Amino acid sequence: MINLLIFGGLDGIGKNMMAFESEEAIIVLDVGIMFPDIDMYGIDKVIPDFSYLIEKKDKVKCIFITHGHEDHIGAIGYFLEHINVPVYGTKLSLGLIEHKLKERGMVSYDLRVINDSSVVDVNDFQVSFLRVSHSIPDGVMTVIDTPVGRIVHSGDFKVDYTPIDGKVMDLNRIAQIGQDGVMLFLSDSTNALKKGHTLSESMVGESFERVFKGITGRLLVTTFSSNIHRIQQAITVAKNHGRKICFAGLSMENTAKIAKKLGYLNFEDEDVFFIGDVDKYPDNQVLILTTGSQGEPLAALSRIANDTYRLFQIKTGDTVIMSALPIPGNEKTVYSTIDKLGRKGIKVIYEEESKMHVSGHAYQEELKLLLMLLKPQFFIPVHGEYRHLSAHAKLAEELGVVEDILIAENGNVINISSDGMKIINKLVLHSTYIDSNDMRLEDESLIEERHTMANDGVVAITFPIDHKGNIDGDLKVVSKGVTTNPEEFMTGLKDSIVDQYNHFSTMNHLDIDTLSRTLEDMVKKYMSKRIGKRPAVIPIIIKR
Template identity: 40%
Template structure:
């Protein structure tokens, strides 16, 4: 991949002074007073008070550096919504200030919004080798690859701008090429840890503890740090321990094994390959995202699979059950993921048989436990033996627990601290840890999305809020009016839908056929035919009367249909379904 460094000559901002005829403060005329220096502004467009859609900005004068552009998945109340991404209207208004978008690592909650963000922003994107590989594949899927400048950085790179400079330190996470990002400002460094834990027996390159301490020793203005596991005691267990547990679980299985994990957990995938090799099993990879990560991981050398070990799913029946390992997506119970389709019997190539073992190697994302439990139940009903939760220790988090977080605070030693990446209780827990390490109450800021923190050399205060919120993605399109969309979805779920169809002469406004009414989720049509026939007659009378007084207009007829039907069903049934009229003109 092409490595490019954007370097601009760094210049010192000129001091400015104002000359006034009188100085009200000291009563002396002609005295020059320095204007107030501008602050470094730190803000979040996502990732605070929630799990997912991480996006942060550091701004000084006419320069902005963006860190991450992630998505989050909707909960059950948002049926029909695919993703939720940050509202970036503040960035679009200030696009001329943006120097680059820097990515901490390649998980979806940090890179998933890029195809939609980069439709609105023309900015260069920087990340580690695997991160850019995943971004490249994502943009290719959206047919945007040629439109975006992608740059690979390593730990020793530095990008200098007029006011700000950006450099990095390696961290340990559940995916390779995870970095902390350092943004040097005139008042000191702003450090963003990314997602991290301290693993002293890692599967990949170790975190650069020396560089973390060096950054802290040079003086850090502000620290933004991952809070996901701030409520959990101790250190997060090493990934190395999980590899042994996976091998032990494989050795105890006589039939086929289905292994579900996050596709982006590349370290875990290599552990699975190693265990399968020792147990003489062929590997079948199922799920589009899993197939993509396997391909990218092999190209970059992060996943090493012996020749002939990968088997196409079409050839799975050529091998005995004890020779097969299926690695698939669906560890979070996602309805359309491979494992969910296999569990429900909807997968075209793989079904569950008694004797199969299914291993969930992940923890449910907060709020996602119900989907995971439903998937486990379906698998057990189909006859599979399911390993999940803490059984066999087949999963460990990529996020640091309380001792990890305190260690990071001790390395970085910031003047000011902003806990990020977590729900509100996690942010508060992280704040309390910071107070234990010596920071004072006035130097720790628990913020909300859209808040800004104005930081000077020795003080910080909350600044004005900026536009922020959520943008919904449905069928690849952005929906900005989330309140209207949520209301519509709730109405459909609770009250049902009524579709009204009619054909009208566009010249005279005469009804040629209909109106005909079809309902779903409102009333049972077989029992409610008299009610619906009366509704059709009432609507026909209203439209005919209107046609005698008003010139025909499709827009007017659609609005009148909605009003008449709402009033009718409220009066007759006491409910107001979502009315969807359709007027066909001839």
């Protein structure tokens, strides 16, 4: 018996996490976060619900990590607080994880380095790995031999024949695995809608070379801090043109420090300067690598654009290169940052006008290549929204090499055997929302309340009553974010509340909770009828 449990990664890009359960053990693959939607006010990240695994913690043996992106490792600290098991990953992935765990003050953890020749035996599972190309080094494909057959998980990948680190994906070994037989293949679907092949990461270096040589002012390049190959290319081209480098933004600084220590970034300490010393260097000798490619409000580039970055002021003659595409949902904030920079006279180069970004995820021809090499009996597309999963499923169906295809959902428990795949249960999953103070909000109604207050405002009512339940004094109504002229409806609202309360008090015994809910409902109905809004309502009942 093997059950596949999907905790995230199939309702969007993020929260990638799944587990494989046999009679003897549970092994976990990735424990990632999802970055918040624009209407998740005050939320920094969203983590998966792993309460099912907490209930079976004695059966959970370890975690395997495919690569070091936040949507695959960002929630590991939260997981290990409940289930402290060994974590297997490549050197860079574990370096990034260890930094996160130390930041959380954790001192007891077990990180075990693997590479593409490692084999790990876990009860009745045997796990091995193949290197893949992606936008971060050290990504792996995971091969899991189980009591019922072989399962292969692609990890995030692209087929890059000229990778920056020279480590080409081992297609011969993948073909051999396919010849030996694959029962189930789970594969990255992020770019399943895009035809053709992904461009090589090395092309970005060529674009950097072309652009850098024509610029005499200061250069700022923004990309994901985890895109180490991109950062290395920018550093290499900058040095070729006599530029020194600095890192702006905490995540960029930390990742660069870890990657250099582990040998994934190559530069000398004398090549780097502190951003506060930027005025000590001629403009044509400056490259600043900065966070903020997604328009994040607190990232370095956003603060630079808003003139709130204390250590650096942008000026006419500077050039900003946006070396990343906006993640779906981030377009507005990204283009707002570009516009702010443009209004200051800054030249901004971004993907639409120059090849400054290539994807780290496979396009259709690469997806088909892996399906043809592995020839799995069963196929489940993963890592994407429904339209990506269904497009990938269609590709597999058209190739005709797969016996059965399943488009799964988060929460699915899928029984896998040589006879087929069958959804046998649906876990009820409740995401946990993490705010900027690392406070965990597990009740989704709190997010709904924030959404209501942000869109419709808030009304607070002070409602005094005596021990007999009679109104004892003036009602006070205060509104915020509802209308610019609250006086227009305030008197009518108070009269409506009094009328409704008099009716309520004759029909019910005095019950504060019921009264609070009744007041909230009547205010929302009144406001909806008058101005088309249903604000958050805070009844404050004072019993004298």
